[in-house]
Amino acid sequence: MAKFDLKINGKTQSLDVDPTTPLLWVLRDHLNLVGTKYGCGIAQCGACTVHHGDTAVRSCQLTIAAVEKDITTIEGLSENGDHPVQKAWLDEDVYQCGYCQAGQIMNASAFLKSNPNPSDAEIETAMNGNICRCGTYTRIKKAIKNAAAAENA
Amino acid sequence: MTLVKTTYNRRSFLKSSALAGGGMVLGFSWLASCKPTPEQVRNMPKEWFDINGFLKIGDNGLVTIMSPNPEIGQNVKTAMPMIIAEELDVDWNDVLVEQAPLNTDIFTRQLAGGSQSIRQGWQSLRMAGATAKNMLIAAAAEVWQVPADEITTSEGVLTHKGSDRSAGYGEMASAAASVKIPEEVALKDPKDFKIIGTDRKNVDGKDIVTGKPLFGLDLQEENMLTAMIVLPPSFGMKYESIENAEAVKAMSGIKDVFPIDVYPEGVQRQWSDGGGIPQLVAVVGESTWQCMQAKKELKVKWQADSKLESSAYHEEALNSLLNSPPAAPARKDGDVKRAFKNAAKEIERTYSAPFLAHNTMEPMNFFADITAEKAELKGPIQTPEFLEKTLASVLNMPVEKIDIMMTRMGGGFGRRLYGHFGVEAAVISQKMQAPIKLVYNREDDMTQGTYRPAYKVRYKAGLDENNKLIAWHVTGVGTNDDLVFENRFPAGAVDNYLAEKQRLESNVTTGAWRAPRSNFIAGAEQAFMDEVAELAGKDPIDFRLELFDRAIKDPVGDPEKNDYDPKRYAGVLKLVREKADFNAESNKSVARGVAAYYCHNSYVAQVLDLEMEDDMPRVKKVWCAVDCGIVVNPLSARNQIEGGIVDGIGHAMYSQMTFKDGKPEQQNFNRYQLIRHAQAPQEIETFFVDNGIDPTGLGEPSLPPISGALANAMYRATGQRNYHQPFATEKRILG
Numbered sequence: 111m112a113k114f115d116l117k118i119n120g121k122t123q124s125l126d127v128d129p130t131t132p133l134l135w136v137l138r139d140h141l142n143l144v145g146t147k148y149g150c151g152i153a154q155c156g157a158c159t160v161h162h163g164d165t166a167v168r169s170c171q172l173t174i175a176a177v178e179k180d181i182t183t184i185e186g187l188s189e190n191g192d193h194p195v196q197k198a199w200l201d202e203d204v205y206q207c208g209y210c211q212a213g214q215i216m217n218a219s220a221f222l223k224s225n226p227n228p229s230d231a232e233i234e235t236a237m238n239g240n241i242c243r244c245g246t247y248t249r250i251k252k253a254i255k256n257a258a259a260a261e262n263a
Numbered sequence: 264m265t266l267v268k269t270t271y272n273r274r275s276f277l278k279s280s281a282l283a284g285g286g287m288v289l290g291f292s293w294l295a296s297c298k299p300t301p302e303q304v305r306n307m308p309k310e311w312f313d314i315n316g317f318l319k320i321g322d323n324g325l326v327t328i329m330s331p332n333p334e335i336g337q338n339v340k341t342a343m344p345m346i347i348a349e350e351l352d353v354d355w356n357d358v359l360v361e362q363a364p365l366n367t368d369i370f371t372r373q374l375a376g377g378s379q380s381i382r383q384g385w386q387s388l389r390m391a392g393a394t395a396k397n398m399l400i401a402a403a404a405e406v407w408q409v410p411a412d413e414i415t416t417s418e419g420v421l422t423h424k425g426s427d428r429s430a431g432y433g434e435m436a437s438a439a440a441s442v443k444i445p446e447e448v449a450l451k452d453p454k455d456f457k458i459i460g461t462d463r464k465n466v467d468g469k470d471i472v473t474g475k476p477l478f479g480l481d482l483q484e485e486n487m488l489t490a491m492i493v494l495p496p497s498f499g500m501k502y503e504s505i506e507n508a509e510a511v512k513a514m515s516g517i518k519d520v521f522p523i524d525v526y527p528e529g530v531q532r533q534w535s536d537g538g539g540i541p542q543l544v545a546v547v548g549e550s551t552w553q554c555m556q557a558k559k560e561l562k563v564k565w566q567a568d569s570k571l572e573s574s575a576y577h578e579e580a581l582n583s584l585l586n587s588p589p590a591a592p593a594r595k596d597g598d599v600k601r602a603f604k605n606a607a608k609e610i611e612r613t614y615s616a617p618f619l620a621h622n623t624m625e626p627m628n629f630f631a632d633i634t635a636e637k638a639e640l641k642g643p644i645q646t647p648e649f650l651e652k653t654l655a656s657v658l659n660m661p662v663e664k665i666d667i668m669m670t671r672m673g674g675g676f677g678r679r680l681y682g683h684f685g686v687e688a689a690v691i692s693q694k695m696q697a698p699i700k701l702v703y704n705r706e707d708d709m710t711q712g713t714y715r716p717a718y719k720v721r722y723k724a725g726l727d728e729n730n731k732l733i734a735w736h737v738t739g740v741g742t743n744d745d746l747v748f749e750n751r752f753p754a755g756a757v758d759n760y761l762a763e764k765q766r767l768e769s770n771v772t773t774g775a776w777r778a779p780r781s782n783f784i785a786g787a788e789q790a791f792m793d794e795v796a797e798l799a800g801k802d803p804i805d806f807r808l809e810l811f812d813r814a815i816k817d818p819v820g821d822p823e824k825n826d827y828d829p830k831r832y833a834g835v836l837k838l839v840r841e842k843a844d845f846n847a848e849s850n851k852s853v854a855r856g857v858a859a860y861y862c863h864n865s866y867v868a869q870v871l872d873l874e875m876e877d878d879m880p881r882v883k884k885v886w887c888a889v890d891c892g893i894v895v896n897p898l899s900a901r902n903q904i905e906g907g908i909v910d911g912i913g914h915a916m917y918s919q920m921t922f923k924d925g926k927p928e929q930q931n932f933n934r935y936q937l938i939r940h941a942q943a944p945q946e947i948e949t950f951f952v953d954n955g956i957d958p959t960g961l962g963e964p965s966l967p968p969i970s971g972a973l974a975n976a977m978y979r980a981t982g983q984r985n986y987h988q989p990f991a992t993e994k995r996i997l998g
């Protein structure tokens with residue numbers, strides 16, 4: 111066990127956990143921030159994506175001891191669920207089961223920050239690490255393009 | 264008063280209205296955890312028991328509608344309440360939706376499976392809405408002292424023109440609550456629908472994009488412990504002993520490690536217990552990560568108790584079964600043997616597909632709190648009613664003492680029909696005397712079994728000198744499963760027809776996987792049909808239409824037996840031909856495939872265009888024509904169709920489960936490939952046939968034919984046919 115102070119969604123959280131614990135399980139089990147999902151635990155599915163500073167990272171691979179920057183999770187992406195990417199998702203009615211979507215949204219929002227005007231191919235490459243078992247890929251792509259367009263308008 | 268549901272605080276609303284005693288309750292108690300008293304149930308006329316629907320109207324006009332069936336991503340949680348709201352005649356913005364718990368006293372068929380929720384719920388949901396509307400009208404008639412048939416309703420408002428009076432549903436709700444439930448109600452004419460047939464957003468959308476706890480895995484309850492299980496490493500092995508229990512128990516956060524008897528001797532297993540494994544090892548601890556670490560350290564001894572099957576064995580055994588004709592055919596018309604002898608041309612092809620895991624994004628999990636007095640369970644389950652039955656037997660407890668709440672599910676695809684994980688959770692909670700949440704890690708989820716069976720099918724067709732199809736022979740085999748639907752197309756369209764099916768017993772457990780059997784045989788049949796049409800020198804769509812024409816005009820055998828309507832079948836093919844401009848000159852150079860199929864009472868035809876990129880197909884566009892009767896919510900219906908297409912392409916191209924000495928060789932997404940963004944079709948366009956027929960299945964029918972359309976388009980692109988899934992690893996494609 112070791113003590114950690116993390117800044118998550120703008121709030122400082124003090125924790126006493128095993129330093130090898132992945133951020134994913136700290137969020138879910140210790141902070142009850144369950145919006146971040148578990149899908150594979152081995153960096154293959156993207157369900158656990160959060161922002162580490164401005165970068166999208168897989169929280170199943172980032173141990174709590176390795177966290178260096180502020181963390182943003184789906185719960186903290188926007189105050190009222192009105193981040194342009196969330197709005198675009200609502201407009202397109204993207205989700206089916208919805209389980210993968212927090213990870214998709216976190217990855218897409220970080221990606222658009224670094225590339226505000228992406229091509230289809232760039233979207234596909236950036237999003238390829240996020241599996242959607244329900245197959246909502248065409249809607250996700252459309253929502254990302256709409257979010258980009260809304261921001262550039 | 265109009266309140267928008269997304270800004271409303273549901274819990275306080277429920278509480279205050281319960282205190283105020285206002286509103287009309289149709290035969291049930293509003294607190295989701297309570298079951299209605301027999302008194303309340305008796306108040307419903309006997310003949311209405313099968314058509315119960317749940318709704319409550321607040322004195323402010325807000326309506327809460329319970330969605331009875333489990334939500335697995337097929338969007339019934341929006342569609343089922345839409346049907347009730349339509350007949351109730353309310354503004355959809357005034358509707359709140361709640362997931363109903365399992366309640367067999369009130370609901371029938373609280374099950375997600377077979378694409379049947381809407382089809383089978385259609386009448387009872389409409390009745391539920393219409394009954395409530397009727398009672399509101401009766402109440403207003405009484406209060407206003409006017410004839411009921413002079414009162415009209417619209418969007419939650421009752422109006423009596425003659426006396427110039429009107430009132431919101433909320434104002435009449437309390438009076439309506441004491442109105443006798445009508446014996447008969449009129450349902451709307453579909454042409455007057457205002458909600459059904461319009462695009463309505465997913466009622467959980469906002470909660471999904473903001474990461475609210477919706478899923479079973481998200482549950483956190485007071486004093487809850489986490490549990491994980493250790494499965495046998497191979498099919499054909501069973502539990503022997505734990506070798507280092509003490510060392511593992513000493514690990515940080517670990518509470519206990521012990522073997523569990525999930526299905527003790529004498530327990531009555533339901534079909535829904537599927538491939539549930541009788542003996543497992545449980546690890547219980549304070550947190551998921553600690554349990555995961557303990558699981559890694561734990562050493563369990565297993566012993567082989569039946570054959571340790573490898574994929575090579577499955578291949579061989581299925582082949583030999585395919586080559587040994589069964590004792591009796593499943594269907595036989597005419598004389599196939601003679602017809603082949605007389606045929607001018609014949610063609611024979613064999614197709615195969617591997618085992619598949621369901622791989623729902625949310626792994627199996629369940630919450631259980633079992634005490635001597637009662638059992639409380641929550642989690643993702645497609646068959647809560649059957650889980651309750653098994654639990655009653657395992658826990659030796661009457662069903663009245665067992666409460667099951669369904670959470671939103673991170674995917675189903677048939678996997679959560681098999682609720683052994685709910686039983687496992689209950690057994691662990693009982694032993695720990697504590698509330699626990701059982702969590703499967705991805706490896707557990709992928710290796711537990713309950714797979715889509717491995718299949719092989721051989722087709723043989725004969726043409727006469729005029730290139731007319733005169734003989735068709737299909738013989739199919741599957742592990743623990745029949746494959747062939749003997750009465751489906753082209754049965755009834757060919758004079759000489761023979762269908763055979765056999766199953767290979769295997770200890771690799773299998774279960775229903777999205778569109779069972781159809782998920783493979785549709786694509787195989789439609790790929791074969793393409794080759795037969797080519798052999799006949801005919802356009803692939805014309806060739807199929809000729810057969811449907813035959814089945815319409817002069818069906819072979821008893822037409823009642825044929826499990827499809829050739830007119831509707833032909834209808835979707837013609838529609839997709841027109842929408843994709845199939846025969847346009849400009850499309851002649853495109854690698855394009857077509858397929859059509861009927862399953863789950865619905866008809867689907869697809870055209871798929873692709874280009875080869877680095878030896879792999881990239882699907883440019885899919886046109887999909889669907890006849891599933893009335894479409895309740897086109898927005899999410901299109902989503903389902905798109906999902907089925909992506910799913911079907913993905914699994915036919917990339918996915919497989921293989922075994923070495925009984926051990927699954929794919930245990931996580933590093934070795935088990937699922938379709939990803941860059942492999943998904945670039946565009947999908949869906950067209951629904953508008954025919955006013957009562958709704959039929961939608962969650963499954965777009966999946967089966969797409970692998971046929973894909974294979975046919977790949978042939979046009981490469982000149983080579985694909986017969987063995989997954990196509991990506993079939994040698995000829997990789998070169």
Ligand code: FES
Binds near residue numbers: 150
């Ligand atoms: S759970 Fe982290 S990538 Fe899958």
Ligand code: FES
Binds near residue numbers: 207209244624
């Ligand atoms: S919406 Fe179900 S996994 Fe993506």
